[in-house]
Structures are given as structure tokens and as C-alpha cells.
Amino acid sequence: MATMNTRAKANAEIVPDKPLPVLEAIAAVKKFKGPKFDQSLNICLHLGIDTKHADQALRGSVALPKGIGKSKRVVAFCPEDVVEAAMEAGAVEAGGKDLVEKIEKGWSGFDVVVASPDMMRIISKLGRMLGPKGLMPSPKAGTVTPNVPQAVKEYAAGKLEYRADKGGNIHGVLGKLSFPDDDLAENFEHFVGTIVKIRPSTVKGKYVNKITISGTMTPGVQVKHEALAD
Numbered sequence: 001m002a003t004m005n006t007r008a009k010a011n012a013e014i015v016p017d018k019p020l021p022v023l024e025a026i027a028a029v030k031k032f033k034g035p036k037f038d039q040s041l042n043i044c045l046h047l048g049i050d051t052k053h054a055d056q057a058l059r060g061s062v063a064l065p066k067g068i069g070k071s072k073r074v075v076a077f078c079p080e081d082v083v084e085a086a087m088e089a090g091a092v093e094a095g096g097k098d099l100v101e102k103i104e105k106g107w108s109g110f111d112v113v114v115a116s117p118d119m120m121r122i123i124s125k126l127g128r129m130l131g132p133k134g135l136m137p138s139p140k141a142g143t144v145t146p147n148v149p150q151a152v153k154e155y156a157a158g159k160l161e162y163r164a165d166k167g168g169n170i171h172g173v174l175g176k177l178s179f180p181d182d183d184l185a186e187n188f189e190h191f192v193g194t195i196v197k198i199r200p201s202t203v204k205g206k207y208v209n210k211i212t213i214s215g216t217m218t219p220g221v222q223v224k225h226e227a228l229a230d
Helices: 002-012 022-031 080-088 097-104 117-133 148-156 181-197
Strands: 040-047 059-062 074-077 093-095 112-115 160-163 169-176 208-215 220-222
Touching: 022 181, 022 208, 022 220, 040 181, 059 181, 074 080, 074 097, 074 117, 074 148, 080 093, 080 148, 093 097, 097 117, 112 117, 112 148, 160 169, 169 181, 181 208
Parallel strands: 074 093, 074 112
Antiparallel strands: 040 169, 040 208, 059 160, 208 220
16 A cells, blocks of 8 residues: 555656646656556547437447557357358457357357347347347347348457546556557557547537546646547
8 A cells, every 4th residue: 555655646746737638648658657568549529418328328439549558359240151250350259149049058259249230139038138238239239130240340359448437537458558659649640530530410519528548557647638628
């Protein structure tokens, strides 16, 4: 505990007192004292939305141009003639009723579930198991799609799902702190650009109120960005 307190105290002394341009903000996060493992760089966008309104309950997925430095275990529910392609794309398991039965028996060796639309009826019985874990396939998240192999490939490579929380915040991962600054900045711009593009037409006034980035175990640094101007 003493080590953590010392680290936190040292970091508190170098937290920038104002928002910084993207590259400077990334450099500031990398200057913080941290643990020995390669931390992720996280982002949080504080939006002027009200998630009580259905059209403002933002949810979707995004594949970052430089990846996030982490692969995911994907299972695919698809017709028999697509199983081979799904496995070649990187799925750890693919199938239909047989896969449902395997999961019902307690298997949980996966991080993402994708499905073709015609398979949703078959996997509906898994709702109570997958729903609470946020794993039930959804068209909004891009995990229900007619192109299952492509979805498997993207999610296995680290495609991100995002969802606005009750406070109107959207969180995401931009990569590892070991990534070059320019790569992290490119992922930042792509993620922020994606959120800006899905601005609901019913949102009045300012849309992006604040953008903060941080390491897994570091303080946050506010980012100065053109998205904050609207």
C-alpha cells in the first residue's frame, strides 16, 4: 500500500493543470509512474446526452486502425456451411445448436459472441446467461451480421464495443502505452471521430463536453480537441 501511495503522490504532482493537444496529452500520460506491466491507454468522452431517450443511448463498435494490442476469443453462431470460414477467420468455436448446448453446460472460454441473423432464434435461450455479461449478440454492436467471418476477424483482432453509461460517458481503449505516440494519436482520432459521427439529431447544445485519457493505473489527462468546440 505504501508503494501505491508514493506512486499516486508522485503522479499527482505532475498532472497537467489544463487540457493538452492529443500528442502532448499522450506524452503526459506516459510520464506518470506506473506498474511494470504494459498498461492500456483508456479514453473517456463525457457527452451531453440523455440516455433515458432511446435515440441517445449510444451503442456500437469500432475497429481502430492500429489495433489495441490485444486479441479476443470469439465464438460464432452460424449455419453449417459458414462454420469453416468462421474458424479460419479466428473463431475459437463456431456452430449452432451444438454450440448452444456447450455453453449451457458451463463453457465460457470466449470474450465476444457474433451471430448471423437467422441464428438468433436458436441462441435466444442463452439470453439469461449471456445478457448479464454483455455478451448477447446485437445488431447495434455489430455482432449480429450476415457476414459472420468478417465480424469474427475484426473482433478477434480487437474490435471494440462501446456503450454510453447512465451518465452519458463512453469509454474505450486506444492501445498499449508501449505503442508509438503517433499510433495512439491515430487511434484517438478514429475513436473520437466515430463518436462525433453518431451524434443524435435530438441533442441540443454541446455534444462533447470533455475528453480524458489515462493509463490503466494512472491519473487522467484532459485533451484539447476540436470535437469540444460544437
